[in-house]
Amino acid sequence: MAEVILCLSLIAIATLGLIAALTRLMVAQSSSSHQTVARIIADSVMQRAVLQARPVKGASPPTLDNFDFGTVQTEEVRVGQNAELVTFFYLVDVERVVQPVAFNPDPVNNPWPQMGQMWQFKVTVWWNNENSHEGAIERGTETIEATTLSYIEN
């Protein structure tokens, strides 16, 4: 009798473990499509920022305009089961990158072509959370970051 009870107990524990694993898998999958869309939004916003940004003439320190840098913006798209309308928040930050001297070793006698100013663009996209962009418990990361370097024409 004791063997039967032990056997049943082991089966019960294994079953509960299986259910727990499947539940976690299901929850993880539900956030996967959001992450896919967030990555593409980050990529698209990055493209738009690089294309639109223009240096402010005579500004010191150098700054870019023609795009809402440092402002939280939103994009609403339909994602997941039942085509729920999900609001994705994104923020674009830029930082001037000064080229090392090695990039242009002889600027007087052998100057390289002027390619513009080099800037670092960082896009942060998050969702399901309006006030902050931190990962939520049990739903994986809900923040995507993308960074690139780009020359902006003077």
Place this chain on the structure above:
Amino acid sequence: MSILSVLVAVLFGAFEMGTRIFRDTNVRQSTENQLRSIKLLLERDANHTNIWLCNKNPAPRSVTVGGDTFQRDALSMATLKDWDAPGSYSTDEESLRAMFDRYVVWYATTEVPQGKLFRQLVDPPPVSGGFTTPYAGLSPNINNNPELNANVFHSRPMSSDVMDFTTGVNFGNGTITVTLRLKADGQLRPGTQVRTEENLQVSFMFQPKNSWPQI
């Protein structure tokens, strides 16, 4: 015996749940893979083309599904048959521009509820010095049956779950915009009338890099 029956029922329930999750995961991953491959190929085509040789369907291609209106646009971009061949480029020292000899056409079919998205390579009669105008034969060659389109060298179905494919060619800033919405239907969930589905909606902006004359 009754405890064993309960355990067997729980096991069966877990098995049922596992197969459902597997099916749902398949639907989701397949749609996400479609989206990624569409983005990669569309980005490559758009980056290689010339903005002045791009066009979209002149007449709207709208469909109505469940009271909502969606676009099933077509987008044509000039390209080269062989990007490595020296003869594919102008000898003009100033531009060295590509002498485009092929069009790549992306279009969504108008079936409802979901249409298909095709990428076709089209070879119209060659023009000496390369094409200098967008694809004039776009409108009559975006049939729901891709085999009816003329001069098609290669046709590739990219997705059969397209709800919306809206394109824009913006000559003002030299960009191509695309809005894509995919909806994949899975199977009915047991004991309910709810069907598993996956919806993905994204927007892209591309800037053709072979634009000449410059904007």
